[in-house]
Amino acid sequence: MSTLIAAENVGHSYHNEWLFKNLTVGIQSGERVALVGINGAGKSTLLKLLAGKFEPLEGKIVKNKDTRIGILDQDPKFEEGSTISDFIFSMDNMKQQLIREYEELIESEHPDETKLGNLYTALTENDAWEYEHQIKTILSRMGIEHLQQKISTLSGGQKKRLALAKLLIEDPDMYILDEPTNHLDIDTIEWLEKLLTTGNKTILLVTHDRYFLDNVCNQIIELDKGKVFNYKGNYAYYLEKKAEREAIDDAVFQKNKNLLKKELEWMRRMPAARTTKSKSRIDAFYDLEDKTKQRSDNQKVTLNVKMSRQGSKILELNGVSKSFEGKNILNNFSYTFKKGDRIGLAGKNGTGKSTLLNIITNNLAPDSGTVDIGETTVYGYYKQGGLNFDPKERVIDVVKSQAEFIQMADGQTISASALLTLFLFPPKKQHGLVERLSGGEKKRLQLMRVLMQNPNFLILDEPTNDLDIDTLNVLEDFLENFGGVLILVSHDRYLLDKMSDQLFILEGNGKVNIFNGNYSEYRNELLEEEKAGQKSDTRVKNTTQKLTYAEKKELEEIEESINKIGLENEKITAEISNPPAELEKLNELINSLELGKKKLQELEERWIFLLEKQEN
Structure with a gap:
């Protein structure tokens, strides 16, 4: 295997703080690598450096000159005024331009028959029909239909899917993907997994989706405190080896702490640095002190806020219906929520998941039917769109604007600053501006704001988007012990499997199918039904007589x-x-x-x- 791209002794800073220094990493042909690390570690920055979006402050990026690199940004940018067609089809690709003309022509109300005939001939001569089919398949999977639509009219999720479609059509030598599963439904994610693992593709990606990570990647690179650690294997192997590394680090750290304590007592006796021996011991003390400062005890996000008391009546939906512009979203749906309900909301994009959540939380009135909310029900709604933080506001003020003090699950009351510390926002970040936070840190702040309300009816709409895996693990621990009602909307199959024991499957045309079980059980049942149908077809064939x-x-x-x-x-x-x-x-x-x-x-x-x- 040849090295396609490498970072050599690279260093880069963000808002005058070094994310990493002297970092060296290389990606070889055929490797499918996941880059993991906590929010703010510099994962997205490293991806952009490797993709050539900007130059590192220190070191250099070296790549094979013939390597075509394609990047999917977390927040892709587009030229002002451009259409979907402008973005998708490259000007220097003759086949793509023929396909563009053909698709735009057949989409028009009165296509020119002469042009259509000429394009048909050109596509045939250039053997482009199979390529046209591939492009249409990718666009269809991403929910992209109207090529003349202005990109400015698309939602954030649609823009991300459009950027991913472009990348898949271009099929570069190396894919760099920043959270590729965000804004995709589960069916599309499973299709994307098969596409990325077909052939000998080279991939470097950042994802929170552990099933996707396991199914696609064969190597993991962890970015931790400015250093990289390589693991040849899947996510489970990475967790095992990381635990071993951390155990060794802990043992060394404790040994250094004990030694530092002894050396500190010796230093307090104020030795005179008159001899070579005492001077070298003083130098060794300062070196040991620096090493110990660089590594504090492992910290994790702490989620243990109090849940409000929940009465017997929680929420009743009776014959709820809703439609938009003649499209049926919900049709006569009824359900009585019970204590301990843990419901996963599943369905393709556009089937009405957000509509149902807005009706449940009384943010949207149904066309017919009733929504009866219990007096003690307290909603906590973590929305996919996030909170509208003022980027110039301090992090501590975002929290204080809601409450100066917060009651925890054990009855203890703590300050806003103390709660921020539990959510891994140290004092320096607490008094910094929101605009200096990474995308994942903003999401963590948003989650904290929701949990501060002490909800007993928790709705999480795509909570895994942009959160690091460590925070997700802690969130899962919290949810496992959460005694209230949980509704979870997520494309993360791992999270759905672990946190839900019932599914509301929105099938389109207003139909909601209630399934008792988690997502994997639902998929297995569908596969069994499919196999049973195939066996039935085989039996019919086997009982058929020989040819007459x-x-x-x-x-x-x-x-x-x-x-x-x-x-x-x-x-x-x-x-x-x-x-x-x-x-x-x-x-x-x-x-x-x-x-x-x-x-x-x-x-x-x-x-x-x-x-x-x-x-x-």
């Missing part, structure tokens, strides 16, 4: 017909390549070719059926 005399004759005739129609199609294709002057004649040829292809497909399907029957 008439079918044998038909098989012989079909073989002759396939050859005949194939030759006719080739002849028509040759005529289209040298189009006649009359437009009407050209259209006749194109229509004849389409009919010929359709007839050929039907004959081939019948031919395969008869052959299989003959063999049984």
Whole structure:
């Protein structure tokens, strides 16, 4: 394997603070690497440096000159006024430009028949139909339909999917992906996993999605306190080896602390640095002190806020219906929430998950039906869009604006500053501006604001987006002990499996299917049903009699017909390549070719059926 790109002794800072120094890492051809680390460690910065978005302050980035690198940013940017078509199709790619013209023409209300015929010929001559099919498949999977739509009219999630579609169409030598599963539904994530693991793709990605990480990546690089640690294996292997490393680090740290304590007592006796021996011991003391300061005891986010008392009546939905612009989102849905309900909300994008949540929280009125909320119900709603923080506001003031003191689960009352410390915001960051926080740190601040309300009905809408895996593990521990009602919307299959024991599956057209079990159990049931259907088809085939005399004759005739129609199609294709002057004649040829292809497909399907029957 050859090294496609490497960072050599790289150092970079953010707001005058070093994220890392003397960092060296390389990515080789065929490696699928996950970059992990806590929020604010510099993962996104390292991805951008490797992609050449900007230069490091120290060191250098070295890459193979022939390597095409494509990056998916966490927050992709687009040219002002551009359309989806402008962005997707590259000007220097002839096939893409032909496909663009063709797609835009057939999308128009009155397509020019002459142009359509010429484009059909050009696409055929350049063998571009398969490529056109690939592009349409990718765009369809990403929910991209109207090529002339202005990008400025898209939501943040749609823009992220558009950027991912562009990258998949370009198919670079190396993919750099920053949270690629954000804003994708689970079906699309599973499709993306298969696509990225097909062939010998080289991938470097940051993701919080542990199933995606395990299914796609074969190596893990951890960025921790400005250093990198390499692990050849999947996520489970990484966790095992990281625990071993941390155990060794802890042992060394405790040994250094004990030694520092003894040396501190010796220093307090104020030794005179008169001899070489005492001076070297003083120097060793300061060196040991620096090492101990650099590594404090491992800290983790602490989630143990108090839950408000919950009465017997929580929430009742009775015959709730809602539609927008004639599209049915919810149709006569009823459910009575019970203590301890742990519900996962699943469904493709656009099926109405956010609508249902807004109705539940009384932020949206249904068209019909009633929403009856219990008197003691206290909502905590972590929204996908996040909170609108003032970027110039201090972090401590964001929290104090809601409460100066917060009651914890053990009855203890702590200050806003103390709670921020538990959420891994040290005093320096507490008094810094919100704009200096990383995307993940802002999400952690948002989660803290929600939990400060002491909710007993917790709604988490895509909580895993931009949170680091360590914070997610702590969130999971908190949710496992949370005694209230939990509704979880997430594309993170691991989180859905662990936290929900019931699913509301929004199937579209207003239908909500209630499934008792977690997401993996639901998928397994679907697979079993699919297998049962396939077995049924096999039994039907196996009980079929051998070919009759008439079918044998038909098989012989079909073989002759396939050859005949194939030759006719080739002849028509040759005529289209040298189009006649009359437009009407050209259209006749194109229509004849389409009919010929359709007839050929039907004959081939019948031919395969008869052959299989003959063999049984």
